Amino acid sequence: MKKFKYIAAQLLVCCMVFSGCDKYLDVEPKGKQLLKTTGDFDLWLNAQTFTTEMSSPYLDYMTDNIDYLSVNTPPISLADFVYTWAPQFTNDVTAPAYLWADHYQRISLYNTVLLGIDAAEGGTASQKNSLKAEALLGRAFSYFYLVNEYAKPYDAATASTDLAVPFVTSDNVSQKAPPRATTAEIYQHILDDINVAIPNLPADNSGARFRGSKAAAYSVLARIYLYRREYSEALRYAELALANTRATMIDYTTPASFPTTQNVVSHPDAIYGKGYAAAGIPITLDLKGSFAGNDTRRTIFYSSWTSTVRGATAFYAAAVTPTFQLTNSGTTVQEMHLIAAECAARSTAPNGLATALGHLNQVRRNRYTGTPIESRDFTSSSQSAVFNEVLAERRRELPFHSLRWFDMRRFDMENRMSVVIRTNAQNTVVATLEPNSPRYTLQIPIQVIAFNPDMPQNP
Numbered sequence: 001m002k003k004f005k006y007i008a009a010q011l012l013v014c015c016m017v018f019s020g021c022d023k024y025l026d027v028e029p030k031g032k033q034l035l036k037t038t039g040d041f042d043l044w045l046n047a048q049t050f051t052t053e054m055s056s057p058y059l060d061y062m063t064d065n066i067d068y069l070s071v072n073t074p075p076i077s078l079a080d081f082v083y084t085w086a087p088q089f090t091n092d093v094t095a096p097a098y099l100w101a102d103h104y105q106r107i108s109l110y111n112t113v114l115l116g117i118d119a120a121e122g123g124t125a126s127q128k129n130s131l132k133a134e135a136l137l138g139r140a141f142s143y144f145y146l147v148n149e150y151a152k153p154y155d156a157a158t159a160s161t162d163l164a165v166p167f168v169t170s171d172n173v174s175q176k177a178p179p180r181a182t183t184a185e186i187y188q189h190i191l192d193d194i195n196v197a198i199p200n201l202p203a204d205n206s207g208a209r210f211r212g213s214k215a216a217a218y219s220v221l222a223r224i225y226l227y228r229r230e231y232s233e234a235l236r237y238a239e240l241a242l243a244n245t246r247a248t249m250i251d252y253t254t255p256a257s258f259p260t261t262q263n264v265v266s267h268p269d270a271i272y273g274k275g276y277a278a279a280g281i282p283i284t285l286d287l288k289g290s291f292a293g294n295d296t297r298r299t300i301f302y303s304s305w306t307s308t309v310r311g312a313t314a315f316y317a318a319a320v321t322p323t324f325q326l327t328n329s330g331t332t333v334q335e336m337h338l339i340a341a342e343c344a345a346r347s348t349a350p351n352g353l354a355t356a357l358g359h360l361n362q363v364r365r366n367r368y369t370g371t372p373i374e375s376r377d378f379t380s381s382s383q384s385a386v387f388n389e390v391l392a393e394r395r396r397e398l399p400f401h402s403l404r405w406f407d408m409r410r411f412d413m414e415n416r417m418s419v420v421i422r423t424n425a426q427n428t429v430v431a432t433l434e435p436n437s438p439r440y441t442l443q444i445p446i447q448v449i450a451f452n453p454d455m456p457q458n459p
Helices: 002-017 038-044 078-083 100-119 125-150 183-200 214-227 231-244 297-301 333-346 352-364 383-397 404-413 446-451
Strands: 163-166 180-182 270-272 275-277 326-328 420-423 429-433
Touching: 038 100, 038 125, 100 125, 125 163, 125 183, 125 214, 163 183, 180 183, 183 214, 214 231, 214 270, 214 333, 231 333, 333 352, 333 383, 352 383, 383 404
Parallel strands: none
Antiparallel strands: 163 180, 275 326, 420 429
């Protein structure tokens, strides 16, 4: 539990970094006047802010994967508020607007590129268009998180009226916030930005996997369409991403093949690398029980695996396999295989089951031990069995990658989520998340409402 407290303390320090904030965006002013040449803008996109997309595991703390025994009732710390799905992460209107501020800071920085690159000195039109394309992709990626945090899960029947977030195209944080756009409008902006970007993105980003590429754009589109529940499009873009990337899955069954760098955005499986530190997080018995005995992830990513004490086993690669101590919240080869597998398993196409198993077993062969290699495969002629196994594999593969909360939201729309119960070390219930709860959609931070009192609040 000391490990978890250490991470919570890290989060508070991170929040303090962004505490010098301004109005609704809650971000620090930028040195735009220093950007004069095309090379300056190129270097701008190498900033650490862009390599650490989703640089805090707040979203992971809300999931059914975490078991935080020392939670305080009533909540005191940031971890307490997030873990118990409190309507707000703080009662202090002067505190940073967690999550919201992080995303809008990045959006503002991307907007700086979009607004200034055409007038930059030097560089060819092609170079400028490429940098503009990268900024469009990055901005779209940030809006993907915002719309999945502060808007209801995508529903084609109500998306045109469901309120989402303001769509900001300025880098001037002193401007008044635009009104909240609808979910349909935000998703359309996201798709438009990426589709405009694709022709001008480089074919390969192997030299810097946190930078944009065509495969990165396809992978983000695959994720977007998955959460829009447009499965044929998600499958198509997942396979396009796999076909156009040089990224390769890491074989966890062969430690000699592990990357030597701890920088996750440089790992060979990253299609669009965005790293952050998720460590010392105690896992639920439910998640722990989903791993088979020949699953190598148990000892690569988790400390105290053999302990039977509740809360002892933690997601803590830094303690057991330091090369994997950072988590990639960007897109990876394995995520694309799992998206393709899920979408194919949902399909009624004649080859849907075979396609799903093909993608699923690509992941399994790099995660489970056993010879011959075919013994690692999942086999079934039951569509429901394959579908359920794909979802279970997705949870095992992406437990703390800022996606499980979004998965819970979309599964809840399909009536696949049971009540999630929080209990403290004394097994006293301290919070519950019921199916179809409005708490699956975050409230707009009180700091934002304070500067924009006319902005409608979520339930």
